[in-house]
Amino acid sequence: MNQSKSRKSYxxxxxxxxxxxxxxxxxxxxxxxxxxxxxxxxxxxxxxxELNSLIVPVKVENEHTNVSKTSYLVGGFHGxxxxxxxxxxxxxxxxxxxxxxxxxxxxxxxx
Numbered sequence: 001m002n003q004s005k006s007r008k009s010y011x012x013x014x015x016x017x018x019x020x021x022x023x024x025x026x027x028x029x030x031x032x033x034x035x036x037x038x039x040x041x042x043x044x045x046x047x048x049x050e051l052n053s054l055i056v057p058v059k060v061e062n063e064h065t066n067v068s069k070t071s072y073l074v075g076g077f078h079g080x081x082x083x084x085x086x087x088x089x090x091x092x093x094x095x096x097x098x099x100x101x102x103x104x105x106x107x108x109x110x111x
């Protein structure tokens with residue numbers, strides 16, 4: 001087995017995307033274990049996968065600049081881009097500052 005066929009076989013175990021005659025697109029592979037609500041299924045419709053996002057607030061206190069603020073770590077799985085029978089997941093991860101939460105710290109290290 002050449003490297004190309006071996007690689008394709010490996011990724012087909014993770015994620016295989018294929019059309020149905022009547023019901024749209026199906027997906028199977030262990031990738032489904034990451035999709036809560038579908039994590040026990042062997043195969044499911046692509047439309048059944050909910051694309052939940054991750055939003056985590058992070059309190060940042062910078063004693064050097066004497067500033068406190070809240071930042072948010074935001075990310076998620078947004079879908080699949082397909083081109084020439086190659087399928088790639090679309091993911092994101094962003095760190096955003098809430099500029100309205102910026103305040104001065106009570107005490108500065110410079111005082």
